[in-house]
Amino acid sequence: MTNRTYREVRLAARPTGPVTDDLFEIVEVPVPEPGPGQVLVRNTHMGLGAVMRSLMDEHNDVPIPSYEVGAPLHGHAIGEVVAAPGTDLNPGDLVEHQLGWREYALLDADAATRLDPDLMPDPAAYLSQGATALMGIERGAEVRPGDTVFVTGAAGGVGTLAGQVARQFGAARVIGSTGSQQKADRLIKELGYDAVVIRGAGPIEEQLREAAPDGIDAVFDNVGGEQLEAALALANRDARVAIVGALASQLSPDGTTAKVAVDSLSLLIRSITLRGIALYKHLDLIPQWNRRFAAGLRDGTLTFPHARLQGLEQAPRALRELTEGRHLGAVVVEL
Incomplete structure (x- = not known):
C-alpha cells in the first residue's frame, strides 16, 4: 500500500440550528496497520441520511450513539479490503460497514459484511435506503x-x-x-x-x-x-x-x-x-432488499434516484444540502 496518510471528517462543534459547513473539519491522519482479527478497508462510497443531523446533537432519541466533538463521524459505507490478517476476508473483497466519513477504515472483522461485487450493477446501490x-x-x-x-x-x-x-x-x-x-x-x-x-x-x-x-x-x-x-x-x-x-x-x-x-x-x-x-x-430485510433491488435495477422495474458528490471534502456540503432538501433521492459521496 503506497498511501501513508488519509483524510477523515471530524465534528468540530455541535450545531445550534441547521447544518453549516463550519461544524466539520477535515484532518489528515496516518493509515493504521490492522492487527489480527482486524480489517483495513479503503472506502469507495459513503451514504448520508437525515438521522445524521440528530447524531450531531449531544443527546438524541435514536438508538445510535451521538457523534463526539473532535472525533470522526460515522455512517454507512462500502469499500475494498486492503488487509485482513487472521480473518476470512481477503484483499480486494467488497464490504460494507458503519465507519464512513473517512477514506480508510480500521474495524474488527465482525463489523464488516462481505458483499457480492457482481450483484448490483452499481456498487453505490448497496447504500440505498x-x-x-x-x-x-x-x-x-x-x-x-x-x-x-x-x-x-x-x-x-x-x-x-x-x-x-x-x-x-x-x-x-x-x-x-x-x-x-x-x-x-x-x-x-x-x-x-x-x-x-x-x-x-x-x-x-x-x-x-x-x-x-x-x-x-x-x-x-x-x-x-x-x-x-x-x-x-x-x-x-x-x-x-x-x-x-x-x-x-x-x-x-x-x-x-x-x-x-x-x-x-x-x-x-x-x-x-x-x-x-x-x-x-428488521435486519433480515437487508439481504432480501439487495436481491430485490439488484433484480429491479437490471430489468428496469426499479430505479435508484440519487445525487452523487465526488471526494471526501464534499461530505459536509452533501449533508448540509440533504438537510436543506436540495436533492431528489439518496445522497452518496464517492471517495
Whole structure:
C-alpha cells in the first residue's frame, strides 16, 4: 500500500440550528496497520441520511450513539479490503460497514459484511435506503393490492423507493408529499407517483383530500407533524399507518418537536393501526432488499434516484444540502 496518510471528517462543534459547513473539519491522519482479527478497508462510497443531523446533537432519541466533538463521524459505507490478517476476508473483497466519513477504515472483522461485487450493477446501490422502504411498505403499512398509499417525504432516499415498492405490492394509487413543485413534477414524471401534495402550498389536508377523494388505505410516514395529522384525517377503515421517520422534528430549524394531535376515539371507530417501525429490528430485510433491488435495477422495474458528490471534502456540503432538501433521492459521496 503506497498511501501513508488519509483524510477523515471530524465534528468540530455541535450545531445550534441547521447544518453549516463550519461544524466539520477535515484532518489528515496516518493509515493504521490492522492487527489480527482486524480489517483495513479503503472506502469507495459513503451514504448520508437525515438521522445524521440528530447524531450531531449531544443527546438524541435514536438508538445510535451521538457523534463526539473532535472525533470522526460515522455512517454507512462500502469499500475494498486492503488487509485482513487472521480473518476470512481477503484483499480486494467488497464490504460494507458503519465507519464512513473517512477514506480508510480500521474495524474488527465482525463489523464488516462481505458483499457480492457482481450483484448490483452499481456498487453505490448497496447504500440505498431501500430496506427501510421495503420494511415500511411490507411490514409497517402492509400495503395490499388496490390500496391508495400516501408516502410522506416522498422525494428523499427512502420515499423515492417506497413509492416504487408500493407499486410492486399492488398499490392502485400512490400519493406523495414534498417541499417543491419541481420535486413534485419529477415524482410524477419519473417515479410513477399519481399525485403529490406540496408542503407550503396550502393546508396539507385540503391538498390530500383532493388527491385521495376515496381516502387512504396505507400510510408510509417519514415526516410526522401536519402531514401525519392529514393522513389520519383521511384514513379509511382498517387503514395501516407505518411511522418510519420524524423529519418534521429531526430537521426542525429551531429544534422543536412536531407534535401530532390524535383523536383516539376516531382511530378506534375506524380500526386504524399506527405502528412505529425501525430497521434495526428488521435486519433480515437487508439481504432480501439487495436481491430485490439488484433484480429491479437490471430489468428496469426499479430505479435508484440519487445525487452523487465526488471526494471526501464534499461530505459536509452533501449533508448540509440533504438537510436543506436540495436533492431528489439518496445522497452518496464517492471517495
